[in-house]
Amino acid sequence: MNKFVFLIPLLPLLGFLINGLGRNYLGKSLVSIIGSGVLLASFALSVAAFNWVNAPGFKPEVIFYFDFIHTGGLRIPISFLIDQLSVLFLLIITGVGSLIHIYSAAYMHEEAAPHFARYFAYLNLFVFSMLLLVMGANFVVMFVGWEGVGLCSYLLIGYWFGNNEYNKAAKKAFVMNRIGDLGFLLAIFWMIGQFGSISYMEVFAKAPTASVAVITGITMLLFVGAMGKSAQIPLYTWLPDAMAGPTPVSALIHAATMVTAGIYMIARSNVLYTLAPASQDLVAIIGSATALFAATIALKQNDIKKVLAYSTVSQLGLMFLALGVGAYTSGVFHVMTHAFFKALLFLGAGSVIHAMHHEQDILKMGGLKSKLPITHLTFLIGCLAIVGIPPFAGFFSKDEILIAALQKNPVYYVLAVATSLMTTFYMFRLYFLTFGGNFRGTDHQWSHLHESPFAMTFPLIALAVLSVVGGWIGIPTLFMEDAHRLSNFLQPVIAPPSEVHHLEHSVEWMLLGAVLTLVLVAILLAARRYGKNFKVENTETGLSKLLANKWYVDELYDAIVVRPLDALGAFLGRVIDNRVVDGVVNGVGKAVQFGGRQLRLLQSGQVGSYVLLMVASLIAFLILQLFWKP
Amino acid sequence: MQVMPINYYIFLSVALFTIGIVGVLTRRNAIIIFMCIELMLNAVNVLLVAFSKMHHLNAFAADQLTTVGTEAQLFVFFIMVVAAAEVTVGLAIIVMLYRNIHSVDINFLNRLKH
Numbered sequence: 230m231n232k233f234v235f236l237i238p239l240l241p242l243l244g245f246l247i248n249g250l251g252r253n254y255l256g257k258s259l260v261s262i263i264g265s266g267v268l269l270a271s272f273a274l275s276v277a278a279f280n281w282v283n284a285p286g287f288k289p290e291v292i293f294y295f296d297f298i299h300t301g302g303l304r305i306p307i308s309f310l311i312d313q314l315s316v317l318f319l320l321i322i323t324g325v326g327s328l329i330h331i332y333s334a335a336y337m338h339e340e341a342a343p344h345f346a347r348y349f350a351y352l353n354l355f356v357f358s359m360l361l362l363v364m365g366a367n368f369v370v371m372f373v374g375w376e377g378v379g380l381c382s383y384l385l386i387g388y389w390f391g392n393n394e395y396n397k398a399a400k401k402a403f404v405m406n407r408i409g410d411l412g413f414l415l416a417i418f419w420m421i422g423q424f425g426s427i428s429y430m431e432v433f434a435k436a437p438t439a440s441v442a443v444i445t446g447i448t449m450l451l452f453v454g455a456m457g458k459s460a461q462i463p464l465y466t467w468l469p470d471a472m473a474g475p476t477p478v479s480a481l482i483h484a485a486t487m488v489t490a491g492i493y494m495i496a497r498s499n500v501l502y503t504l505a506p507a508s509q510d511l512v513a514i515i516g517s518a519t520a521l522f523a524a525t526i527a528l529k530q531n532d533i534k535k536v537l538a539y540s541t542v543s544q545l546g547l548m549f550l551a552l553g554v555g556a557y558t559s560g561v562f563h564v565m566t567h568a569f570f571k572a573l574l575f576l577g578a579g580s581v582i583h584a585m586h587h588e589q590d591i592l593k594m595g596g597l598k599s600k601l602p603i604t605h606l607t608f609l610i611g612c613l614a615i616v617g618i619p620p621f622a623g624f625f626s627k628d629e630i631l632i633a634a635l636q637k638n639p640v641y642y643v644l645a646v647a648t649s650l651m652t653t654f655y656m657f658r659l660y661f662l663t664f665g666g667n668f669r670g671t672d673h674q675w676s677h678l679h680e681s682p683f684a685m686t687f688p689l690i691a692l693a694v695l696s697v698v699g700g701w702i703g704i705p706t707l708f709m710e711d712a713h714r715l716s717n718f719l720q721p722v723i724a725p726p727s728e729v730h731h732l733e734h735s736v737e738w739m740l741l742g743a744v745l746t747l748v749l750v751a752i753l754l755a756a757r758r759y760g761k762n763f764k765v766e767n768t769e770t771g772l773s774k775l776l777a778n779k780w781y782v783d784e785l786y787d788a789i790v791v792r793p794l795d796a797l798g799a800f801l802g803r804v805i806d807n808r809v810v811d812g813v814v815n816g817v818g819k820a821v822q823f824g825g826r827q828l829r830l831l832q833s834g835q836v837g838s839y840v841l842l843m844v845a846s847l848i849a850f851l852i853l854q855l856f857w858k859p
Numbered sequence: 860m861q862v863m864p865i866n867y868y869i870f871l872s873v874a875l876f877t878i879g880i881v882g883v884l885t886r887r888n889a890i891i892i893f894m895c896i897e898l899m900l901n902a903v904n905v906l907l908v909a910f911s912k913m914h915h916l917n918a919f920a921a922d923q924l925t926t927v928g929t930e931a932q933l934f935v936f937f938i939m940v941v942a943a944a945e946v947t948v949g950l951a952i953i954v955m956l957y958r959n960i961h962s963v964d965i966n967f968l969n970r971l972k973h
């Protein structure tokens with residue numbers, strides 16, 4: 230098997246090359262067959278790799294290909310690490326990726342052929358980079374993939390480059406990611422300096438020898454990288470804007486895979502984080518704060534994709550909370566279930582947008598239940614999964630995170646529960662505004678409403694099934710002894726938290742019951758408020774206005790970062806460049822001209838003066854030669 | 860045999876050379892400037908021959924058959940020949956000059972400026 234592993238990322242790269250280079254020659258159906266075909270093949274190989282890893286007696290394997298950088302004592306190879314964690318991510322990426330590729334073929338059918346091929350080329354390149362990110366056996370390969378996904382994210386957000394707003398959103402995403410990437414890069418340099426190596430195995434083996442301060446520094450810098458990529462406070466504002474891209478892109482990149490790269494990185498470096506409690510606390514604090522903060526914003530958004538985007542930010546916050554309290558497995562578990570239900574929700578939203586002819590405002594929807602039965606049903610499953618109703622996938626992973634948070638610190642638990650309740654409220658607000666009540670759009674739209682084609686409903690159904698059963702691999706011990714198969718599977722890569730005092734089962738049951746009751750209450754509240762008798766009110770006041778405007782964070786960033794930078798740029802342009810730099814350049818020219826004008830006077834044409842000068846300078850040289858001792 | 864000390868030659872040569880320089884710097888007549896240049900050249904020639912003779916005498920005292928120090932005496936002839944050639948060219952230029960502007964005053968000759 231290890232001989233074929235390189236094909237997993239190589240196939241999407243081939244797809245990218247074929248679709249990218251042949252975009253003007255290939256037909257749309259051929260492009261979508263190539264684009265989705267390579268991914269399906271990759272998925273098949275990933276399944277094979279999973280079986281290989283899952284077999285008894287498997288040891289994590291580093292597959293070496295060639296040296297990327299070999300200089301002095303430093304050696305950075307291109308090599309892949311196949312172990313339980315990377316194989317799990319391979320399955321998520323290629324599996325969800327394949328479904329989204331198939332979906333895209335139908336969703337994007339209105340595009341002209343070259344743009345259609347460009348879209349698939351970018352998508353394939355994204356999958357390639359993402360696979361590189363999770364398969365790399367050292368931090369540099371991860372970083373290469375990390376940059377690759379950032380690039381593809383930029384390209385795909387700005388896919389409709391005719392719209393300047395979209396270009397701005399793409400730029401914003403890129404620049405914000407850049408800030409995080411700098412942290413990651415510094416962490417890599419620090420690791421090279423400290424350990425002389427960047428391969429996971431060596432760094433993790435040598436980590437206990439380094440001082441806690443160094444490990445804390447490295448892990449905090451790594452977390453800065455994760456903040457950018459996984460949209461955490463303070464670098465989260467790009468993700469909601471990234472919804473400018475096509476909806477399948479939002480599903481694949483900005484919900485299921487790329488934004489979880491930060492989670493993967495921290496889960497991968499769990500050895501380091503366990504050694505640095507301060508970094509863990511930071512991760513947990515940022516995670517829970519982001520979860521709560523983004524959830525409050527999502528309560529008042531009216532764009533179907535914006536709601537889901539803030540929900541993604543909030544869920545990512547929950548995952549970071551899990552990582553921060555040391556429950557790495559729970560974090561990874563939630564990545565997986567979140568990939569299923571959030572991709573499902575986004576694709577469902579895409580189906581709605583498709584049916585509504587690119588209308589994204591949920592205030593202009595309503596009553597779509599009857600016209601889009603499959604989308605409605607799968608979307609409902611997605612909602613139930615994200616709010617954590619048993620036995621849907623989200624229930625298991627979210628419950629695990631809540632319990633882990635409680636064991637660490639009750640404050641985290643309260644924040645996480647508050648986040649869950651808000652999640653429930655806004656998700657069902659979204660659900661009822663979209664599918665319940667009466668239609669609020671135009672008659673023209675109503676008459677054209679139609680269920681999406683099979684290529685779009687099939688991924689919805691597949692993801693809905695996964696959203697139902699996906700959680701069953703992580704059944705907590707509360708229900709059944711030793712049924713947490715994911716935890717057992719990840720055991721070799723992620724050491725379980727050492728000494729946690731387990732809660733009494735009765736307490737756990739009680740908390741579970743309480744949270745579920747509250748969730749049901751939140752659903753009922755949302756149903757009452759946004760169900761049948763909902764009327765659009767235009768005036769937002771007080772807190773709701775604050776929320777509808779996203780706490781004015783964009784405006785705040787604009788005021789404290791963007792505008793000062795613009796002003797600085799203008800100042801540098803006006804004063805430093807125009808005056809100083811131009812002054813120096815023009816000054817040199819002027820000085821030469823002036824000097825030339827003055828020297829010209831020497832050339833009088835008088836032979837006598839020439840001779841005088843000659844003699845005088847000869848004498849001067851003579852004196853210099855005789856009396857000047859250097 | 861009483862040999863004239865080298866200092867006399869040096870003084871003579873310096874005097875000639877200085878007269879030449881001052882002449883070149885102060886006079887305006889092209890022919891006189893030309894003569895002053897010749898004066899400077901010949902000041903150098905005198906010095907050359909004098910030093911040559913001095914070195915030769917020193918070497919001669921040790922070895923009767925030596926030719927050390929005679930090269931410069933030959934060299935002086937070359938300088939004279941070159942000077943003669945130069946004089947012809949220079950005088951030719953001055954003649955052409957006179958034909959053109961009817962003067963040999965170098966202060967009228969400021970066309971080099973252009």
